[in-house]
Amino acid sequence: MRALRRLWLRAWNVVSGRSGQQRLREEIEQHIALETADNIRAGMTTAEAHRAARIKFGPVEAIRESYHSEKGLHVMETILQNCIFALRMMRKSPGFTALAAITLALGIGATSAVFSLIQGVLLTPPPYQKPDQLVLVSAVRTDGHKMDSTRGWAAQQWMDWDKNATTLQGVAGYTWTFNFLIRNDGSQSMQGMKISREYLRLMGVKTVTGRLFEDSEYGSGPVKSVVLGYEFWQRVLGGDPQMLGKTIRISRWSSPVTVVGIMEPGVRFLPAPGASKEPNYDVNATVDLWIPVAPDLKEMKSPDWNVVARVRDGVTVQKAQQELTVLTAQQAGSEKTFEGFTPQLQTVSAEMNQEGQKILLPLLGAAALVLLIACGNVSALLLVRGLQRQQEYAIRIAMGMGRGALLRLIMTESLLLALTGGTLGVGLAFGAVTLFKLIAIHAVPRLDAVTAHTAVLGWGFAAAVLAAFIAGTIPALRVLRLDPMEVLKDGGAKGTAGVGERRLLRAVVVLQTSLTLALLVGAGLLIRTMAKIAAAPSGYDTSKILTMSVTEVQNQDQAVWNDFHHRALERVAAIPGVQYAAFAWGVPLTGNNWPATVEIEGQPPAIKESDKIALPLRSVTPDYFKLMGLALLNGRAFRSTDDEKVPRVAVVNKAFAGRFFSGQPVIGRKIWLNGRDKPGMEIVGEIADGRTDDLTRQALPEVYLSFWQAGPFSKHLVIRIAADPSTIVAGVEREVRSVDPSAAIENVKTLEQIRDDSLASRTFVMRLLVGFSIIGSVLTLVGIYGVLSLSVISRRRELAIRAAVGAQQSDLRRLIFNEGIRVIGGGVFFGVVLALISSQVLSAFLYEVRPTDPVTLLVVGLLFLGVGLLACWVPAWRAEKVHPIEALRYS
């Protein structure tokens, strides 16, 4: 009962805290007054009486402290008081507070922002049941040679695995499909997955409304029912609840299909390597359409399927890999077309995160460096400030404040500072994530799902507390060995720093400098890479070219199909400002082509399936080469008469001629797509090489087909214009729709944009590294400046004595510059070492620049040395202003 009453009283005292303080003060005053009166009565003078009373009373501060320990809920109240005090101190020096808080905010903001990307992209598991058990099965050559293009598996093979593999719970086949939802006012593209019966059960996905497919719906005939993706349903159909049971019309399918269900949100494609060659394919997109299919009994041996499998509980991927390798070898023994390939298993998450990891992990490293630099800076700031406040601390200790209490007070100050910085930093992170999503949507896969949410807040604050701990501990620990007498005796001299402290500060700044240098080297390497790429010969012209994917979705008849494209080209070419217009499947840098196995005249026929020559095919209308600026080296380009009525022709590039005919003339040679017994294609022209696949790679052998003969389903309309491309977009759309109102027009982009997108991940990493290194550099320069300033202040006496005994101003300046150079030089040295190690992680982004590029190292090192010396200038100038008279003042 008594304990309860006491607790209540204490709690009440916390609430009515101020009156208690007041009461104590009054009581002490009374006590001294009464004692003084008694002393006077005893015969002392007034002054003596008061003095005696005070001395007898003893240290007021200690009494208050023990009074406080009695008065309130001790811990809570001390914290509250410390906070109030810390806030007052922060308000008293707004410059310091702002500098420290912003420094921390930059570090925390950068780390939190990058972390929220990592959280959203890498750490959020795919929305499948137990995703760790899911493995993708891809085909590699048994002899270990690299394959020219990807290959799938035959239905017969994966169905056999499903039946016989003991390490697997199940195996499913899937393929990618590209279609259009037909609407009279311009059609909508749909990317879908064709899935085998096992797929949905294996992945463990659900619908939000409606149902999944029944077993009877899987077949090889025309599709009757589909499930729509949640995002497509929302985006295109406005989330219409009446869609279930309705039919929709889809291009290339003769009869309408019924929507039986809507998939749960966030279900994305599984990687389908071959599909990436199609326009519009995006492995990171959510699936628009699900189609049930069963392997066609006539096509059981065609390598048409991508395969996903689920390993059994407790079975490792290696174990499953071993079993499948054995099974596949057995299959190859009995079936010739299966020879030469072996399965390779990789978990779905690993495959999906491959790209993201490559981009985000170096950035996380860079952000962590910024955080470290920021922590270094803040702790240097706090240390300098701690030195300036030594007198205050000494007085507090002399007044009877315990060292523990003082330590807590100082730690509270840095913690509060860190929380301020943390709050700012989290705000900054939110802004940064929005910015990242704007500039990096093409660079980082699945970025659309990233949000800065509570996890970021948590991490930001965790980082803040850690930062406070690191930044606050060193300066705070100092008070433990503070000798109040020494400090007070020293009188007016503010901010003396011992040799140990100056050494510590210098070490912090050397560390900061080296971290910053590593960042700068990273940024420098990428800037050089971008410059090299810009200077790389692409082989074609990227300026003033507008592209868009245009698809005629209604007709399958080749004659009608040709007619649409002829008329569309004519109309578009007639628009004022248009120089050339062409249709093409395989626009540069879109990754879009038709990988096919071909046979080439003069090359030995492949014995094994895996030895067949696989090449990217492209298909273009006659003006394409002129439009792109790809020079015709030999023979002729396509003519508009190269249509289905005449023998098929092809144009190849120089790389093709070089690889397969090594300098011999290629015109008139033949290529076969479907075996040498069928009529082949005659090579009629040879064009110059272009880096159409990747700007950073040498041109690959290419084969171009005549658009009118190949009749590709998906393609781009490519237009070269004299004027600003954006001005004619509406006109082009109008002309195309006037030929067929249901035509789908999508992905309107200039070739410049396509080029930028293809470099997006490099650009993104470069921009972030540049941003991080600017922040790091500024912080480090502030750090160098701070250290030297402190050095000058604490060495004033020494400098004054030096001046008094005859040192010149230039000598004093040199003294400070020497210290600066030692710090910066040390930083540059360690920085170069660190950069040599850390820049290795960037090698995936580099082009024609080695991670150890000496030019970058030299330029960055010299640059930093030069700029760092600028930071020395003001302190050095101050040093030389020290007057010899000051030496007298100290003695």
Next chain:
Amino acid sequence: MAQKTDVKQGTLALMVLKTLDVLGPLHGYGIARRIEQISGDLLSVNQGTLYPLLLKLEHEGSIDSDWGASENNRRARYYRLTKVGSRQLQSEVRDWQQTTEIMARFLTAKAEELG
């Protein structure tokens, strides 16, 4: 059961309570003076422990306090014993008497034996 408390503080609390019991309401300074007087100036009351002790006693409900006027008409805080306080005083006095008796017996017994 004997409480394990700081002896000095334990005795000070008893002295404060006894002083208030005998002399009625008093301010802090008065209490300190009286204790010093009664001890024949052998004791000097440390103010640093007196005021927190007064507060502790007040929190425990042994004493109560109010502002009042001192002899020379200054405002001062007067402490007086509560019922809880009297009971605590009685029990502590009993304890002390017992303790001193025992101690005395021990000390004399020892002296006789030695003699």
